[in-house]
Amino acid sequence: MEKDPNLFVENAAAALDDTDLQTALDRGTYNANSRRVVAMGELEDAAALRQQGRGAKLRALHDLPEMLEQVEAKLTRRGARVLWATDAEEARAHVLDICRKHDVKRAVKSKSMVTEEIYLLPALEQAGIEMVETDLGEYIVQIDHSHPSHIVMPIMHMTKERVRGIMMDKIGMPYTDDAGEMTLYARKMLREKYLQADLGMSGGNFLIAETGTVVVVCNEGNARLSTGVPPVHVAVVGIEKVVPTWEDFVTLVQLLPRSATGQRMTVYVNCFSGPAPATEADGPQDFYVILLDNGRSNIYASDYAEALACIRCGACLNACPVYQSVGGLSYGSVYSGPIGAIVTPLLKGKENASALPFASSLCGACKSACPVDINIPDMLLMLRRDLQHVQEPQIQVGMKGYGFAFSHPLLYQTGGRLASIAARAAASMTGGDHIDQLPPPFDGWTQERDFPPFAAQSFHDWWRENRGK
């Protein structure tokens, strides 16, 4: 069962005690982060490309309704069927209707976070349809009955040893220490599933408005097999994935793999603009595109619209010191890390994930890593402002007092002097130069950090003395 986002602190404490998880996170985030830095560093002008990518996404968002209509018109003209889903329930209902219409018993699916977001797998299972994940990481998660912990690398939270244990337990893999052999074993199991499937599913990394094309990038070739072998292809795509032109796509497709996995380009770039023409022997005869809203329109109409520019590369997760320490499952949401801490409260309702915007040191590593320069720290601060009312009473009172003191200079200076004298007196009673432990109700603050000593002279006094004239 997915964890509760509002129990982030408790989930994080348990994660910090999990030595296996810590090993997996150290390896995974370090590798991903350093590969990204190298790959972005190879670009002649990475800063300019980032701004170009950002511009492409922001232009698409500016004209989102028109772009989506364009996508629908182009796809429909080539024989695809476009369905709109306001929420997760409607999206699941569309998929189940398609399955009934085509008498689907078995299906395969390439990696897609939106299908996780709409809880599609349990709904299909309940309807008696076998849906097999074909991305290796997602497949491991599926046979382990757990959840992905990263938007690009679903098993970032598992060591190779743990994956081997799961594969030996659940699908009878013989012991091996070779990751290549483990991959081959899973590949052999999955090959049969493609051939048996009545339907294949995918998400979509980009929706290109000028031609109405769904683009799926992947490295394992599973997206091509999942969508090309079965007779029916269903793509569930979030409405924010639209980009205006192929030129914009060319910009973004340079940024996405470099930021996600440190590759110059993914191994496969799959483009779908309609079902296979009658003259083609291969490819699906029916192609459905489900355009998913599920709260995105509300984000679009809010101060947080910039969050929709995210291309789901996962770079901000890998760069974040909080994610690096506690992993994705602690967030209790499909979308974890810094961008998840924004998107989850906006999609689920702010009060239902109120702990997440506070799960950040606001160091800014996420913004620096983001290939489309999304201002994540500012949005986290805005969410904290919006969530003041759910804070503990002492924090609410403290912040109000802080705000009042900051807007009254005399009170601020007098309070500072008094606090400095009191802190010095308290420190000298314990024989040190600073306070180790604040008294209740502030003691939580000093559980993990020191209370820094006050400077001998305040900045105001220094300024008056040295620059006042």
Ligand code: SF4
């Ligand atoms: S916010 Fe930026 S860095 Fe994070 S996943 Fe989205 S695009 Fe990547």
